[in-house]
Amino acid sequence: MASGGHAIRGSRVGAGPLGETERGETAPRVRVSYWCANGHETAPSFSVGEDVEAPTQWDCPRCGFPAGMDPANPPAPVRNEPYKTHLAYVKERRSDEDGAALLEEALEALRIRRGGRVAG
Structure with a gap:
C-alpha cells in the first residue's frame, strides 16, 4: 500500500526536528x-x-x-499473611459460645417463621 509520501519516517514521539536527540541539560x-x-x-x-x-x-x-x-x-x-476467609475474620471476633448462641437464635427465628406459615 503506497503512502503517497505523507508518512513521517525516521522520527519518534518527542524527537526534535530531523530526529534530534538533544534535549538540553x-x-x-x-x-x-x-x-x-x-x-x-x-x-x-x-x-x-x-x-x-x-x-x-x-x-x-x-x-x-x-x-x-x-x-x-x-x-x-x-512476610505475607495468607488470605483469610470471611469466616476466619468472624471467628477472630467471636468465641465458639457466641457463635453457638447466634446460630441457635437464628434457627429459632427460622422455626417461628416456618411454623407460622404452616396451615393447621
Whole structure:
C-alpha cells in the first residue's frame, strides 16, 4: 500500500526536528546501590538537591524483596499473611459460645417463621 509520501519516517514521539536527540541539560543525578536478602544489587539514580534524599529501602527488581544500602545487612523479606476467609475474620471476633448462641437464635427465628406459615 503506497503512502503517497505523507508518512513521517525516521522520527519518534518527542524527537526534535530531523530526529534530534538533544534535549538540553539534564539534572544532576547520583546512583545509590541497594542489596536484597538474595544478594541482588540494584543501583537506581536519583536527583541531587538540597532537600532530596534517596530512600533507605528500594524494592529489588529481580525478586521483589526489600533492598537496603548495607550489603552485609539487607532488610528481611516481608512476610505475607495468607488470605483469610470471611469466616476466619468472624471467628477472630467471636468465641465458639457466641457463635453457638447466634446460630441457635437464628434457627429459632427460622422455626417461628416456618411454623407460622404452616396451615393447621
